[in-house]
Amino acid sequence: GDSVTQMEGPVTLSEEAFLTINCTYTATGYPSLFWYVQYPGEGLQLLLKATKADDKGSNKGFEATYRKETTSFHLEKGSVQVSDSAVYFCALDLNSGGYQKVTFGTGTKLQVIP
Amino acid sequence: KAGVTQTPRYLIKTRGQQVTLSCSPISGHRSVSWYQQTPGQGLQFLFEYFSETQRNKGNFPGRFSGRQFSNSRSEMNVSTLELGDSALYLCASRQTGLAGNTIYFGEGSWLTVV
Numbered sequence: 512g513d514s515v516t517q518m519e520g521p522v523t524l525s526e527e528a529f530l531t532i533n534c535t536y537t538a539t540g541y542p543s544l545f546w547y548v549q550y551p552g553e554g555l556q557l558l559l560k561a562t563k564a565d566d567k568g569s570n571k572g573f574e575a576t577y578r579k580e581t582t583s584f585h586l587e588k589g590s591v592q593v594s595d596s597a598v599y600f601c602a603l604d605l606n607s608g609g610y611q612k613v614t615f616g617t618g619t620k621l622q623v624i625p
Numbered sequence: 626k627a628g629v630t631q632t633p634r635y636l637i638k639t640r641g642q643q644v645t646l647s648c649s650p651i652s653g654h655r656s657v658s659w660y661q662q663t664p665g666q667g668l669q670f671l672f673e674y675f676s677e678t679q680r681n682k683g684n685f686p687g688r689f690s691g692r693q694f695s696n697s698r699s700e701m702n703v704s705t706l707e708l709g710d711s712a713l714y715l716c717a718s719r720q721t722g723l724a725g726n727t728i729y730f731g732e733g734s735w736l737t738v739v
Binding site: 543545547553554555556557560600604610611612613615617618 | 629631656658667668670673675680681713715717719726727728729730731732733
């Protein structure tokens with residue numbers, strides 16, 4: 512079945528460090544790919560998305576490129592801030608059996624220290 | 626445009642009781658999904674409703690049920706509550722269109738069973 516694999520957390524970085532959170536997927540078709548962010552005590556917020564191969568999603572300094580050849584959608588940010596501390600979820604959305612189905616990764620906790 | 630609204634945000638119930646959670650999707654969104662989030666199990670899909678019909682269901686016991694009304698608002702119900710039902714329950718509504726599918730989450734309902 513479809514699946515999403517994220518790197519294990521927690522990831523601890525110093526402020527202004529470069530961030531990469533790896534995400535790879537397995538899907539039987541051509542999914543849309545998403546990154547969601549969850550701040551403590553809140554729901555999931557859409558961070559960025561890409562709907563087809565080679566698309567780059569970007570938002571708030573975060574970027575991710577849909578790589579079909581490596582089935583990856585790694586999240587990157589050039590300079591993290593303390594306010595970026597949160598849990599990040601990679602997800603794919605695919606039509607399966609006539610309806611859309613979303614599959615989430617297990618989440619990667621990011622902690623940014625001053 | 627208002628986001629996905631979930632009520633109540635926090636509630637405490639006793640084992641054996643039942644609970645009803647409510648979700649109002651983003652205006653114009655006809656699909657509503659429910660997820661359970663726990664530290665140990667991560668995000669687990671409960672069910673999805675579209676135009677008042679359940680069209681997909683996750684692997685949860687029959688104590689978990691839901692429904693959708695003609696205005697797309699949805700409720701989920703958990704009967705005979707168990708301690709293990711303590712979790713964050715997230716509702717999401719789906720936007721469809723030329724830009725592809727995207728799901729948006731509410732802030733969640735925190736359920737504690739004591």
